[in-house]
Amino acid sequence: MLNASTVVRQGEQVDRHSEQASSGEPSAGLARPPLARIAAAIRAERTRAGLSLTELARRAGLAKSTLSQLEAGTGNPSVETLWALSVALDVPFSRLVDPPRPRSRVLRRGEGVAVPAEQAHYVATLLSACPPGARRDLYTVHVEPGTPRVSEPHSPGTYEHAVLASGRVRIGASDDPVELEPGDCVSYPGDVPHLCEALEPGSSLVLLMEHR
Missing domain, CATH: 2.60.120.10 (Jelly Rolls)
Structure with a gap:
C-alpha cells in the first residue's frame, strides 16, 4: 500500500x-546514479549470461578496466555506457538501474x-x-x-x-x-x-x- x-x-x-x-561536474540537484545497485545488477546479469568480464567488455565496446570499475561500484556510468551494457547483456536498460519495486x-x-x-x-x-x-x-x-x-x-x-x-x-x-x-x-x-x-x-x- x-x-x-x-x-x-x-x-x-x-x-x-x-x-x-x-565544468564536467554533476548537477547538485540530481540524484546520483545508484552505483552499488548498478554494480550488483551488472555482475548478476553477466553471471546469468555466462560471460567473462573480458567478453562482456568486448561486446559492449568498453575497456575491461572500465567494466571492472563499474562492477566494483567505483565507476561513473553514463547513459551510453549503460545502454551498451544492456544491449550486450540482452536486457532492458531499466534492469541495470531500477530499484526493486514496492507495491x-x-x-x-x-x-x-x-x-x-x-x-x-x-x-x-x-x-x-x-x-x-x-x-x-x-x-x-x-x-x-x-x-x-x-x-x-x-x-x-x-x-x-x-x-x-x-x-x-x-x-x-x-x-x-x-x-x-x-x-x-x-x-x-x-x-x-x-x-x-x-x-x-x-x-x-x-x-x-x-x-x-
Missing part, C-alpha cells in the same frame, strides 16, 4: 545539468535517479520499468473538481502509473491516495479499489495501465 511507498520527484534536471556541463510508489519532481549523457545536455530519469510479460496501455485523462472517480479493481496483476501534467489531483489506492502536483508520478496497484479526484480545475494527467 502507499504507506510503504518510495518518494521521488522528477523534472528540471536538464536545465541544471546544462548550467554545469561545462506502490510516488515519484515526485526533482528527485529521480538521473543518468546524464557524456557530451549532450541530456539527462534520462527512469520513472517505471515494464516487467517481463506485461502489456501497457497509455491514456491522457482530464478531470475537474467534484465527485471523485472511483474505480473497482481491474484484473489481477494490473498496475497503474500516473504523471500529472497540470492542476492538482488526489489519486491512488482508495484507502491511501496521494496528492500530486505537476511533474509528479505515482505508481499503484490497479487490482484494488482506486480513485482519482481533481483538487484544481483543469487538471490533466497521463495514465499508463500495465496488464500482466
